[in-house]
Amino acid sequence: MLSFTCDYNEGAHPAILERLLASNLEQVPGYGADPYTRSAKDRIRQALNRPEADVFFLTGGTQTNATVISAVLKGYEGAVAAQTGHIAVHEAGAVEFTGHKVLTLPQHQGKMDAAELEAFLEGFYAEPAYDHMVFPGLVYISFPTEYGTIYTKAELEALHAVCKRYKLPLYIDGARLGYGLMSPECDFTFQELAGLCDVFTIGGTKVGALCGEAVVFPGGNAPAHFFTTIKQHGALLAKGRLTGIQFDVLFTDNLYFKISRNAIDMAMQLKAMFRRKGYELFLDSPTNQQFVVLDDAAMAVLAPQVAFEIWEHRPDGRTVVRFATSWATTPEQLARLEAMLP
Secondary structure, three states: OEEOOOOOOOOOOHHHHHHHHHOOOOOOOOOOOOHHHHHHHHHHHHHHOOOOOEEEEEOOHHHHHHHHHHHHOOOOEEEEEEOOOHHHHOOOOHHHHOOOOEEEEOOEOOEOOHHHHHHHHHHHHHOOOHHHOOEEEEEEEEOOOOOOOOOOHHHHHHHHHHHHHOOOOEEEEOOOHHHHHOOOOOOOOHHHHOOOOOEEEEEOOOOOOOOOEEEEEOOOOOOOOHHHHHHHOOOOOOOOHHHHHHHHHHOOOOHHHHHHHHHHHHHHHHHHHHHHOOOEEOOOOOOOEEEEEEOHHHHHHHOOOEEOEEEEEOOOOOEEEEEEOOOOOOHHHHHHHHHHOO
């Protein structure tokens, strides 16, 4: 059975497992005070050329989003996101569970439009009774989006400029950050990303790690006592070495970006395969998530042999499905899939 359901079907990159095994019997302090975690933070700062950056490691994506957003917001504020934003759809109301509403805007293939954001903010403060409403306190986007699309540098600059005018932090959820940055359509670097937002995450779970996300406040602008907030939200590992070692390995010799590129290379081959076979693409994704339209006959042939994610059912009876490649996808797996396609 082949599986393209998501980009964390596999365990972890072998280099991570080797380092975990090699260091297994070392006795090191807990809660991120170990030398591996310190090294990982320094490697990320060096990669960003931001020695002042605050870097933290958390257990997973949902915990990270809920922790960051609740730490940044005041009690009367909410997070602004696209209607398809991960925090609005696929996190079981984790942000709302912390007491903060998710305020949604229209989405355009997963992306938020800067002009629409500005119109929303302008309209909010033009409302005479805005003191009775949930204040917009943070803007959330994901890169790549839930549709595999990515923002251009100009689009991020426009969003960030609106946020600055209204004194709102821009938060980029980078659960699949490597796949976005390695896309052939990405027109900015990892270092430039740090200047286009106020806080962002580096996804490990979906990009070669067993688990874990890094949170980066590039200007050294972490909220007060953020470490304590992480623990309060259940997102802090006692054995912090687990995330520290993983990110130390991922940010040694550009491994994070090298394995991310593999997912992109495989996704572009996957896209070309579907096109050769005459399948319709739901949209032209430049990253590792590819959306294909299947009719009932194709679904009947593929479903018993290949796992993929149902995305949406179309009025004409066909189904949009998602195929996700990963850091571990191989050409042999793609060849097997092509042989199965009717």
